[in-house]
Amino acid sequence: MLTPLTVAVAVAALALAAWCGFAAYRDQPTKDRHFAGMALVTLLALVQLVVGVVQLARGGEPDGGTVVFVSYLLGVAACVPAVGFVSLAERTRWGSATVAAGAVVMAVLQVRLYDVWGGGHG
Amino acid sequence: MADGPARPPSPRTPAPGGGLGRGPGRLLVTLYAVFAVGATSRSAYQLSTRFHEAPLAYSLSAVAAAVYVVITVALIRGGEGARRVGLVCCAAELVGVLTVGTWTVLDPDAFPDATVWSGYGMGYLLLPLVLPVVGLLWLRRPHDGPDPVRSSPA
Numbered sequence: 001m002l003t004p005l006t007v008a009v010a011v012a013a014l015a016l017a018a019w020c021g022f023a024a025y026r027d028q029p030t031k032d033r034h035f036a037g038m039a040l041v042t043l044l045a046l047v048q049l050v051v052g053v054v055q056l057a058r059g060g061e062p063d064g065g066t067v068v069f070v071s072y073l074l075g076v077a078a079c080v081p082a083v084g085f086v087s088l089a090e091r092t093r094w095g096s097a098t099v100a101a102g103a104v105v106m107a108v109l110q111v112r113l114y115d116v117w118g119g120g121h122g
Numbered sequence: 123m124a125d126g127p128a129r130p131p132s133p134r135t136p137a138p139g140g141g142l143g144r145g146p147g148r149l150l151v152t153l154y155a156v157f158a159v160g161a162t163s164r165s166a167y168q169l170s171t172r173f174h175e176a177p178l179a180y181s182l183s184a185v186a187a188a189v190y191v192v193i194t195v196a197l198i199r200g201g202e203g204a205r206r207v208g209l210v211c212c213a214a215e216l217v218g219v220l221t222v223g224t225w226t227v228l229d230p231d232a233f234p235d236a237t238v239w240s241g242y243g244m245g246y247l248l249l250p251l252v253l254p255v256v257g258l259l260w261l262r263r264p265h266d267g268p269d270p271v272r273s274s275p276a
Binding site for chain 1: 145151159163246247
């Protein structure tokens, strides 16, 4: 499913993870600019969700099954907002570390998503 | 997915005996919540649609999912009782990932499909092996009174 988009989301998620991981390393909580970054990554994930659903609507058939595919898409989109809320409640370096972890999970989910769709054909 | 804990955090008045889910614990809660949601939904799907294909793997996945859910809830609730439950479940998780991991290495034929704990959690960045160890270390610390970790400048 649109491999460039999958790669873009994964790279953006890893960049966010590095950024927030650096904030955690410097003993800083997440700041407004981090939340802007999270918004950007989430936006990419939402684009991916829409593209995925459109592909399905046009008759695409994921190798791993439609239910699994859609749940991965939703999981990816929910990842960063969820850890964003956690970091709002935890105003220490551990809030930043949580966002970094969530972003890594998001990047890993991209690999799974690629597998579930069937190695990119289509 | 891993939405915030149910109890609103109040940094100035730490709950008596609580603090399991704050500071570094917050990261732990989040990771456990991810695994709880992920493993539960995956095993529910597998058990309901394809149980006959790999009954052993899918049953073990369901057990793993249940353990993750209990640990997540224990970390969020906090308190001495929850800490004990968490310790027991983290120990069970460690035993599980070591047992199933070894089992999948020695007898791959028994597992036509992977569980979270296959190959010591290799497919999940070895987090299934790392999490219980970190969880045990975190839960072993005394959590009564003010959290000593909370002194970091904001």
